[in-house]
Amino acid sequence: QKEVEQNSGPLSVPEGAIASLNCTYSDRGSQSFFWYRQYSGKSPELIMFIYSNGDKEDGRFTAQLNKASQYVSLLIRDSQPSDSATYLCAVTQGGSEKLVFGKGTKLTVNP
Amino acid sequence: GAVVSQHPSWVICKSGTSVKIECRSLDFQATTMFWYRQFPKQSLMLMATSNEGSKATYEQGVEKDKFLINHASLTLSTLTVTSAHPEDSSFYICSASPRGYSYEQYFGPGTRLTVT
16 A cells, blocks of 8 residues: 655644655655645645655745655745645655645644 | 636535536646545545546546546546435545646646535
8 A cells, every 4th residue: 555644733833934844655666746735625736846866945945855765845934824734745656647645734834 | 837727616416416527727738637536634535547538547446437537638527426425525626737747737626516
């Protein structure tokens, strides 16, 4: 069973702080890794993807991937109340294009 | 770019009727489209994968005769819930993967189905 594990939270951080979200996956064949943001009652929105080991930065977001440890993380710098949402980690299943989703981490940014 | 639309955004139907949900990629051609359902406070569950011009591939436990998927073109896929029952009430979300860009999926806004 291919699994993606995330801490369900809730994770609370003050406005302006760094929020750190973590994800581990079981399938060593996974090649592509995604972070989606989902506001309550809405569909997921793609915010970051990463394919290679290391860091990838996009604005206030940094994705980090360590394939040896089967670990992917998302850092949100200068967190804003509008970042309050559930963050879903998704991983491709082996060599296929299917995504396996974690259950999500609920983030709350307090003003 | 990478905009996906869904219609309707919400629908209420009576038990035993059928409901069709459309998913369109507005500014790109989609090699593959995916259909998910999501129950409250749970993560996304993949129902099926569809490729233009071929039959959909259903996940284990998903009834293909109940959830009919048609991927008529590179920009349109439809999901028809046949003989709907209250337990089919859920949030149905489609996603599309742009042609030539492996694995990124862009989601539509979702359709909330309530079966009474």
